[in-house]
Amino acid sequence: MSYDRAITVFSPDGHLFQVDYAQEAVKKGSTAVGVRGKNVVVLGVEKKIVAKLQEDRTVRKICSLDDNVFMAFAGLTADARIIVNRARVECQSHRLTVEDPATVEYITRYISSIKQRYTQSNGRRPFGISSLIVGFDFDGTPHLYQTDPSGTYHAWKANAIGRSAKTVREFLEKNYKEDMESDTDTIKLAIRALLEVVQSGGKNIELAIMKRDESMKMLAQEEIEEYVTAIETEKQKKT
């Protein structure tokens, strides 16, 4: 147990305990869900219940990194702010040097390499966030990537991070259909997945979508309520 002080040290059984603890911190964060459809990519997050006097709009868990990429995270908000800032600068730097927008994979790789560097350096702790990064490459292919505090990243068709991620992921596995042509189906899947774990329905969901060749759009509360009502009606029909 004394191997968790300086994180550059391995434990005898090959663990980096600080990285594991960072992953625990992620599990305490509010849920985020990402779904990759054919022509649209969707990110949904569980909105934390804010205090009465707190302004609702200052808590933003979905951030755009560039015109074609945006991300959501689960874990320590302050750490995420740093990562988002660095990623935004890197996106612009890529545009300047290469004259093309960064691909989703490139920016994911950049974020992961930052996270990895902080797991292999003295005096620093790993970033306590996992992120879901979605977007379209400039040739039109949609992507969804997930990064975690250890600095690894994987591509997913649909995934969830944060509190109750396991439950949501199982729901997604059961309900994800390979060729979801319609944008509405993709959005509904993300909302249904979030509704599994979010208390009190549509009020606590924040959703962002991006269609190919369009910029990111945060759905307004009324639009989310429409989808939620449609989902409830479908559920009623089935039972």
Added chain:
Amino acid sequence: MALLDVCGISDWVKEDGFNAERASVDKVNHFNFAAQTPELAVPVGVDPAEFLRPLVDSEEGVDGVKINLEHGTTTLAFKFQHGVMVAVDSRASAGSYVSTQMFKKVIEINPFLLGTMSGSAADCVYWERVLAKECRIYKLRNKERISVSAASKLLANMVVNYRGMGLSMGTMICGWDKKGPGLYYVDDNGLRLCGNMFSTGSGNTYAYGVMDSGYRYDLSVPEAYDLAQRAIFHATHRDAYSGGTVNMYHMRETGWIKVSQEDVGDLYHRFFNEKK
């Protein structure tokens, strides 16, 4: 850091705190495309341009020694409906001495990217090989070939670090990428231009004359080959510092092909006989 505080060292060591740029966490960076880590070290306290001037520009040189930097070339490239034509001569000269008639002035970076060289042979060869290295690393990291605009930008960013230090390089980066045929002119000042037709070197005015009078976007492939070859030939005929052979490449959607390598003497007789 805690240990520094305990030893009392942090009082007299100016720690920058967590200046992100210089922290060791951020030193290793695979994402700066060679732009910030200069590949060639410049000696401290020496202004390379001033150092070179007496050796190169003055009549007697320094202690009777004069360095004749290799200059003199004609290269050209133009876009047309079937891709990009690239044609170069092959003479390397040092002052009035012809070093070789068989110098390769086109560097084949990858099957879809070519770079031409004019100016100082050493500068061109060195920097374009560094560019080729960066293009290979890009392909390994990103699993796809680098675009022509990115490659030309890399080269321009690399040489702009040495601006004013006496580099002499005029190059054209030609290729075919996802956006179609690409042609960029890059020179030692860091100037980078996208265009449909360029010619560089001491014989470029002669080549422009021939190219401009015969160029149309809808040239057929044999017509384009003929135009490119003629333009270089006429430049070698009049410019003392161009000659040797005309090396011609054609950049197509499936990659470049080397069209021909003909001695300008043979070309002279061919064109002369045509006129009869």
